[in-house]
Amino acid sequence: MDAAFMGETFLRLLGGLPLTLNLTFASVVLGLVVAMSLAAMRMSGVPALDWFARAYVFVFRGTPLLVQIFLIYYGLGQFRPSLQAMNLWGFFREPYWCALLALTLNTAAYVSEIMRGGLQSVPAGQIEAARACGMSRLLLARRIILPIAVRQALPGYGNEIILMVKATSLASIITMMEVTGIAHKLISETFRAIEIFICAGAIYLILNFLVTRAIQALEYRLSPHLRNAPSPMPRLVAASE
Amino acid sequence: MSIFSLMSFGSEGWGLAMVFAAGVTLSVAACGFLIGSVIGSLIAWVKLSGGVMARGAADAYTTVLRGIPDLLVIYLFYFGGSAVLSSIAGLFGPGGFVGVSGFAAGAAAIGIISGAYQSEVFRGAYTALNRGEIEAAKSVGMHRALMFRRIIAPQVLRYAIPGLGNVWQLALKESALVSVTGLVELLRQSAIGAGSTRQPFSFYLAAAVLYLAITTVSSWGFRRAETYAMRGVRRA
Amino acid sequence: QQAKEITIATEGAFAPWNLTEPSGKLGGFDVELANDLCRRMNAKCKMVGQDWAGIIPALQAGKHDAVMTGMNITDKRLAVIGFSKPYATSRHVFATMNDRDILNLPKNGELIDITSLNDDGKATIEQMRKSLKGKTIGVQTSTNALAFLENFFKGDIQIREYKTSEQHDLDLSAGRIDAVFVDYASAMASLEKKELQGMTVAGPAFRGGLLGRGVAIGLRKDDGGLKQSLDQAIDQALADGTIKTLSLKWFKSDMSPPK
Amino acid sequence: MTLLSTPAVSVRDLRKSFGSLEVLRGISLDAAEGQVISILGSSGSGKSTMLRCINMLETPDAGEIAIGGEVIALRKGRHGRTEPVDRGQVDRIRSRVAMVFQSFNLWSHLTVLENVIEAPVHVQKRPRAECIAEAEALLTRVGIVDKRNHYPAHLSGGQQQRAAIARALAMKPKLMLFDEPTSALDPELVGEVLRVMRSLAEEGRTMLVVTHEMGFARDVSSRVVFLHKGVVEEDGPPGEVFSSPTSPRFRQFISEHR
């Protein structure tokens, strides 16, 4: 392997890092919001909302992100006159917004499924105990269901964030030059695919390493009740809150 | 040319080629997913009960394989794997290229990648189990394997199925990357068609429809499995 | 002489250079020329379709022996693989839509060779820089076309890079970009599509120099004499007009490299 | 028995089936304020189901439930299942009713103290400091104040049951539903818990207590109700029913008790 070449490649790839981070962060945050609305729709008991949420998840989980990005960007681009009439062209004109939209819609579908798994793992008895003391649905969700479900869904959610870090790479097909986009460009210039991918891999690995550690730390914090012995230093609830 | 005549099943239409490619996608993803299930449950088991060293190794495995771009794994497997095999073959006779079949390399790559994801899904589900029921299994003298088969696995599935559904979708999509090995799966076939006819929309729409068809069947399967796995669970 | 066996890879999705028929059969300029060259070399050839992203690694790994997929020679590629002599060169043009305000570029329809740019040529380019100032131009990434734009127009225009030429055509028609700079053959193919009605070529065509290293067959550096026999075959095909005939068939214009 | 004021809880012709199994087959019951009613019955006779219906954890198939004079409005929903008309009403009523579950159902992600103050702080919106002080007093009373920062998974059975009792008491409810609240306790603690319950009754709180403790039924409660196969077989003051039971089934039931 050629150290100088790798170094140069690494530097050039780093140029795409801000965009990768930007897309990941924005889509993860927005995706979480959309996913929560989807989960709320599915639990709402209103058939139309439930049906909509199911259909949404079906379509966005069922087709490749690549195809979604392609159709949102190039596909909607074919309807410019109507989009202009609706004053949406300013949004769809920009590859950044299209990429962000596709990533957000896609991750929301996956995250809402992960949430559903978490919700299912909350023991019925604990929900009933909360209902029995008069908790409203919202309070029940906030105080009992979410803390237990979140703890449960965290490993899966960690998976999803990591996938999003990597999924931003598909933005390159709509001209957004993030890390993988630059890597592909370098590859078609030099054809040293393995070396370039190893550099890109290192960047993603560092990012994702940070994500996994953060998730693990959070998981540890959220599960004192699953650890073996009670904490030797009892948590002072009275003092801390 | 309308999308319907473009996608027709006659000799001038791409329908047959697309459906065949969908079959390739489905089979490479399914093989990869199954390999991943085996790897994933082993890794999850190591993470939950292994020693410090083993846990560290399992942790490194999941971090690295989830952390690096999937394409890199596939490259290493396919081109790296061929290089290794070729050099081994070179020891015995005149050098030549020993091909790893694109399908095998692809399924193996999807397997070891999705295994990393599945191990996290399984581990998460395991922590949701009722400890008491596991103790009950121990107390009747079940050895580990029996307990795993009779008590843990059926209950882990309960909480793991939604997550596994996600990983299956992931494997399905990862199969698209396997095209670098020359395997003509659905997305590669669409790209070929799009490039040859310059009708990208028709091809990507058709691909989306075929992916949805695969998803329809598989999510029906997952729903059935979930209903079965959730038997005996009281819902509040 | 015993027939050699050669495996040649092509992308099969880059019409009209190379394409795939619904039956899976490969076709296009590259494929027909390859068959012709092999006949001349008295070799047994096998054409295989291979995704662009893996085509060079697979060449290096020995999965196939040659790559013939409308690929231009560039310095960086030369650092990694070998090339035969060019079997075609292409002209490049700006293409835009009827309704855009950059239609009236100078010297419409003329051909400028940038190998040795004369004063007239320099003036033309200078004029174009003015007309194109601030415009967004789409171009296929990692091509000679991109190198040309970066060399002559950098700072005046915004360059947006696309993976394939269909993609920049779509964005051109959607109005996200003002023009594309593209291989003439590819532009001709696009012009025929009804989705791209109103697409038109503007200004002169360019060839030579940065654009003119030519399209050639990619080979491993240690090709075991393959380059020599391919070069010979290409010379013959050029001399007897086969390349010109094929080029007219597929591109509707002569793409033979200058002698 | 004449009721002088509106009954604290009034159940009319309550019916509930699970699938083809009719668990409650028309139960009627009134409890005046301050009454302690022991509910006896063999295993599977529908005692827990009845308490759960009163708290709307199971929606009854038919019948009427009124708590503190307020009738819980029910309607036939989709698929012909009954459902409450107004969830807000149900929540409001529940916040005045406390329940101790047969299987405790402590919240596993909260410590004992957090379990106890959860409803007072978040449902009743009382000041946190006050709730903590009260919770500690309650936990002292049931003898697990030293476990206040432990999670339920780390408690013994009896400790969990006491935490569940403390959690219910912390809500200072008008009506309390206890489902076998002393099943996991030793005789000493049973005595202590019964003392606590007696003092609550004296404060005028109403209690429905499912129990297998004949001692409790006889000595503490103001009325005994015996459920059998989903109907009320016996209902009266403990003195009466234990000395001269009218139902042969009840006579047999108490005969085992030494």
Added chain:
Amino acid sequence: MTLLSTPAVSVRDLRKSFGSLEVLRGISLDAAEGQVISILGSSGSGKSTMLRCINMLETPDAGEIAIGGEVIALRKGRHGRTEPVDRGQVDRIRSRVAMVFQSFNLWSHLTVLENVIEAPVHVQKRPRAECIAEAEALLTRVGIVDKRNHYPAHLSGGQQQRAAIARALAMKPKLMLFDEPTSALDPELVGEVLRVMRSLAEEGRTMLVVTHEMGFARDVSSRVVFLHKGVVEEDGPPGEVFSSPTSPRFRQFISEHR
């Protein structure tokens, strides 16, 4: 008391701490074959922990446990924690010991019948048909044979407890560990379960029974052991200990019992 043969279970100086809490502080206990030992003690005194140690669900910090004369080999493992030397040995011993948990711990994905035949079929590898027949007989005996195809989540508390008892009995164990096996049962069923246990004792099976039922301790058991703060405070035949307790703590404990 002289032991004529090897004791069915023998515990020597058992110690166990959770964090800084010393739960068992040196417990010794021998049970001869066919003995029924009642273990009494207030909530949190370590009764469940003791049973769980005997079954190796908790590994003791120190001490020796022998079952049917076979000592469970322990060693200090990594991090200074004790661990069994041979898991195979532990599994083998466990398959001869049955346990009824305080919280039942029925397998939620299996029906009642499947719960009962699980260990006989898969651990003891007995013919399935035979196991089913036996299981149905047992379920009939505890009165829940009509629930055999129900999942545990759909059973009442007492029904779950009976299923758990049936599951333990189905293993035909030499040694049985019962953790409050009648806590959720009504007096009639308590009577029936005690009859079952008595007949098992007569067959020569050994039983350790954690219980709060003084009646059971007095009438059924051959020996009573009283745990207090992790040590054995009182140990003797029920007649003796109830009439003239030596430990003041035990005297106080039984004084509450009416």
